[in-house]
Amino acid sequence: MTAHFMKRAALALALTLLAGLGLAAQIDPRAAIIERGAWEALNAGRARAAAEAFREALASDPKNARLHLGAGMAAALERRDQDAKDALERALALDPRLTPARTLLGQIQYRLGDFAGAIRTYETLISLAPDARDAQATLERWRRELELHDRMQQAIGSHFTVSFEGPAEAALAAEALEVLDRAYWRIGLLLGGTYPNQPVPVVLYTGEQFRDITRSPSWAAGAFDGIIRVPMRGALDNPKELDRVLSHEFTHALVRSLAPRGVPAWLNEGLATALEAGDLEWAEQQVQRQSKPIPLRALQAGFGRFTGDAAQLAYATSALAVRRLIEEAGGFAIANLLRDLGDGAEFDAAFLHRIQRSFAEFQAPLG
Numbered sequence: 001m002t003a004h005f006m007k008r009a010a011l012a013l014a015l016t017l018l019a020g021l022g023l024a025a026q027i028d029p030r031a032a033i034i035e036r037g038a039w040e041a042l043n044a045g046r047a048r049a050a051a052e053a054f055r056e057a058l059a060s061d062p063k064n065a066r067l068h069l070g071a072g073m074a075a076a077l078e079r080r081d082q083d084a085k086d087a088l089e090r091a092l093a094l095d096p097r098l099t100p101a102r103t104l105l106g107q108i109q110y111r112l113g114d115f116a117g118a119i120r121t122y123e124t125l126i127s128l129a130p131d132a133r134d135a136q137a138t139l140e141r142w143r144r145e146l147e148l149h150d151r152m153q154q155a156i157g158s159h160f161t162v163s164f165e166g167p168a169e170a171a172l173a174a175e176a177l178e179v180l181d182r183a184y185w186r187i188g189l190l191l192g193g194t195y196p197n198q199p200v201p202v203v204l205y206t207g208e209q210f211r212d213i214t215r216s217p218s219w220a221a222g223a224f225d226g227i228i229r230v231p232m233r234g235a236l237d238n239p240k241e242l243d244r245v246l247s248h249e250f251t252h253a254l255v256r257s258l259a260p261r262g263v264p265a266w267l268n269e270g271l272a273t274a275l276e277a278g279d280l281e282w283a284e285q286q287v288q289r290q291s292k293p294i295p296l297r298a299l300q301a302g303f304g305r306f307t308g309d310a311a312q313l314a315y316a317t318s319a320l321a322v323r324r325l326i327e328e329a330g331g332f333a334i335a336n337l338l339r340d341l342g343d344g345a346e347f348d349a350a351f352l353h354r355i356q357r358s359f360a361e362f363q364a365p366l367g
């Protein structure tokens with residue numbers, strides 16, 4: 001599974017700020033119209049249009065902290081994390097009390113892997129807004145994570161860095177590195193010879209640490225949010241399961257390196273599930289039991305919101321669709337589709353171009 005927290009948080013923020021916009025003093029009516037359009041685009045999830053509108057608004061009003069915040073939010077939605085960080089820091093330099101900017105800055109620092117920076121940002125946030133209860137809980141979780149990672153050891157391979165807690169897990173970490181390396185070559189080749197351009201960090205947790213840090217649903221066997229995070233319950237006794245989980249999460253890492261944004265959940269999870277070692281008989285059985293198949297359009301957003309049964313069906317449907325896509329178009333075409341989506345191409349147009357048939361037609365067998 002993958003983390004979609006940022007998108008939800010940013011959209012909720014956009015909504016709040018859009019609602020408050022009417023109260024803000026506006027001097028230039030044209031600038032006001034552009035700004036309103038920018039927030040509305042952000043609120044509708046049209047990050048690119050929002051980014052352009054905020055850029056335009058900033059050209060005539062460069063000292064407006066709220067516009068820098070909007071630019072930062074649009075960049076965050078597009079996963080241009082460094083741009084987002086710069087914009088949010090500019091917003092805070094102009095208005096240190098702009099709490100939403102500091103909240104998002106902390107999330108971006110965390111996503112960039114700067115845990116210490118994220119913690120400092122949230123410490124400041126809480127000192128300025130002591131009643132921010134969500135922020136307090138997040139800060140405590142980040143401190144626990146940093147403290148845990150500080151005491152972890154690392155096994156370093158050419159393509160992965162595996163962190164683990166104690167000597168008891170050293171053998172497991174070595175085993176994980178081997179399994180990951182096999183997945184790296186197998187899956188990279190399946191996607192037309194594409195590989196992540198830098199080593200992928202992997203952290204092995206106990207089941208309890210995993211739930212605490214990732215807040216994943218109870219059915220999740222792994223997570224990817226820039227780091228592959230895996231709970232190690234009984235994994236050594238079951239090499240097949242270890243291979244399955246690591247292959248799945250590695251595929252997410254590979255998808256992210258091709259397309260940091262714009263990938264619908266069915267394609268991302270479908271690839272990760274279809275490229276796990278093992279067959280998809282379970283998925284066929286799952287889907288056959290349903291009287292009515294789920295359309296892929298209903299599987300755009302992350303699966304973390306589903307309960308166990310609904311999640312299984314969503315993964316099964318996605319995996320079978322992607323298997324068909326691989327059979328019909330090949331991994332190379334899919335890798336190109338992902339690259340286009342990452343570059344901001346519109347999904348239906350990119351699909352038609354790379355897969356050589358329309359998405360509607362591809363979906364037709366699903367009813």
Ligand SMILES: [Zn+2]
Pocket residue numbers: 001002248252269272
């Ligand atoms: Zn997944």
